[in-house]
Amino acid sequence: MRRYDVVVIGGGPIGALTARHAALVGARVLLVEQGDGRGAASACAGLVSPRTIDLFDAPSEAVLRRIKGGRLHLPGGGALTLRAPDTRALVIDRAVFDRSGLEQAAATGVEVRTRTRATRASLGSVVLNGKERVETEVVVGADGPKSSVRDWFSLPAPQQFLAAAQTTVEVTPACPDQVEVFVGSDTAPGGFAWAVPAEDGALRVGLLGPAGTDVQALLSRFLAGRFPGKVRARGGGLIPIGPADSTYGDGVIVVGDAAGQVKPLSGGGLYPGGVCAQIAGRIAGQAGLSGMTNAARLRLYDEDWRREIGGELAFGLSLRQVLFSLDDETMAALGAVLDDPAILSPIEAYGDIDHPSRLILLFLERRAVWPRFASLIPLLGGWERVRKLAADFLSSISLL
Ligand SMILES: Cc1cc2nc3c(=O)[nH]c(=O)nc-3n(C[C@H](O)[C@H](O)[C@H](O)COP(=O)(O)OP(=O)(O)OC[C@H]3O[C@@H](n4cnc5c(N)ncnc54)[C@H](O)[C@@H]3O)c2cc1C
Secondary structure, eight states: EEEEEEEEESSHHHHHHHHHHHHHOOEEEEESSOOOOSSOSOOOEEOOHHHHHHHHOOOOGEEEEOEEEEEEGGGGGGGEEOSSSSEEEEEEOHHHHHHHHHHHHTTTTEEHHHHHHHHEEEETTEEEETEEEEEEEEEEOOOOOOOOOHHHTTOOOOOOEEEEEEEEEEESSSSSTTEEOOTTTOOOSEEEEEEESSSSTOOOEEEEEEEOOOOHHHHOOOOOOOOOEEEEEEEEEEEEEEEEEEOOEEEEOGGGGGGTOOOOOOOOHHHHHHHHHHHHHHHHHHHHHHHHOOOOHHHHHHHHHHHIIIHHHHHHHHHHHHHTTHHHHHHHHHHHHHHHHHHHHHHOOOOOOOHHHHHHHHTTOOGGGGHHHHHHHTTTTTTHHHHHHHHHHHHHTTTT
């Protein structure tokens, strides 16, 4: 029987990066992916910060567009427009991005097996394609939002799941360096829709909402009204938000979507998952090499990733709960308060899609805008809700 220090189940971007970092500390690593390894081209808007490209060492061919701004369409016809002086986000080709992750893992010494499904895992062993058993010191579950590894090891699920649907539509974007976001109960109750410029002549148009929402039907209606072009591709899936209460156990850790390491406001999982993958790979690799793989040892992974990004995710979750419970009228009123150069200019100058809480720090230094923010308190549901946001914000900055 083959023996490994670490077996990573799931060869998406997060599994591939985890496997690579485990191999970098010298561990013997097997990565199994049930698909053919060509990547999920249409199931992701592919909007990431430039630092995400560095985190994954992704090749320049993976970058399709550079984004400098965005337009938030509010209920009632109003809109907020942001235009940054420089690139704030990139649109990537997920197929190229994912393939490169697997190639880099293989180049680092990871044994990569595609078209290989883990059908069962338990402490110290993994069954592949229902017939082959391999031994391992550590099992890593990087098997996406519906993680089986979580279930096999009785680990808790992320706190919530959102449903998302996306199409690639043949439309030439009016502003190829701008993304558009649409909110309101008519368009996406409890969520939002987006339009992201992709390859030439194509827009990625998608929509997300609470689990159970018929996002496909809402998206079809939205497309017919706003972007009635020919649909080239359709995709979608679940987006987990609110990290699981525990992401480790004896001989096991979970990472990426499997652990709910996703930005709660946008549903973006590549940056936070990538940060956690580096930690997961290092700690799983070291534990596998030393043979000390009990829960007490693997807890270091849980502690480290929460120290790194746990506060930002908690703040995002609180803010999401407040913002996505607002009715249309309140959202429009909120937009009107924010539509002020004293508020929008600093966001244009310093906004960071991975760290929304840092904007609060910025505004804390600008006394002139405090009265404007004070007028938001009743709109956001009163002092109690704002106090919870403030507490989560403080926990996020104590980790900076
Ligand atoms: C519509 C939509 C739009 C999105 N847009 C963005 C965006 O713009 N920016 C962003 O940052 N994030 C976005 N996301 C989120 C992002 O796609 C995920 O966070 C990211 O893919 C998570 O990577 P992962 O490797 O954890 O999981 P996945 O990408 O789901 O990969 C898991 C892998 O595990 C494999 N697998 C599962 N079970 C097994 C098994 N038993 N054996 C072997 N292999 C297995 C699967 O085949 C899959 O390849 C979006 C998600 C959706 C649904």
